[in-house]
Amino acid sequence: MFCVQRIEYGANLSFSPNFSENSVYVLFDPGNFEQKHRNFMNVLKSSNRCSLFADLPEDEYKSLRPMLFAIQSHQQWEDLIRVLKEQIPLEQFRSFMFIESSITDIYELQKHIKHYLTGRLKNGRIALVRLYDPIVFLRLQNIWPEDGIQEFWRPFLVWHIWDDIENIAITFRKDINNA
Secondary structure, three states: OEEEEEEOHHHOOOOOOOOOOOEEEEEEOHHHOOHHHHHHHHHHOOOOEEEOOOOOHHHHOOOOOOEEEEEOOHHHHHHHHHHHHHHOOHHHHHHEEEEEEOOOOHHHHHHHHHOOOEEEOOOOOEEEOOOOOHHHHHHHHHHOOHHHHHHHHOOEEEEEEEEOOOOEEEEEEEOHHHO
């Protein structure tokens, strides 16, 4: 369904989204992020945004809830990447995921992702799935059933993450020929 392209540390954050055909989003997980490094928010202040935890009990944890931001232009993208490279320590890059999607409405995208934020354990209990955490995201690609992973990837074209264990950026790109 998709192939994985690994981008080495030296080429970190060198990808450029296709704004002419896709909507571009940043998924930010503040749970592992130090408050002092939040200068990048100035670049996103005019962006549409929403919490992935909207309408869930976890949404009350405002400083910890993952946020989805719409990137409105190539210039805003370049400004964000410049600020991240200049001001964010490498170990903090894991808090960001960059998404290219066919979905143009941020709330529609949020609804799609939110559907995958819970899973049923073997004992029947429901658990939060930290899909927005790169370590979890990488593992999910190997354990989801084929029909589940195809449905998840339906609106996504590209998903960029930072793997802080291997210190490399990884791009998941949907293979349109096999979709």
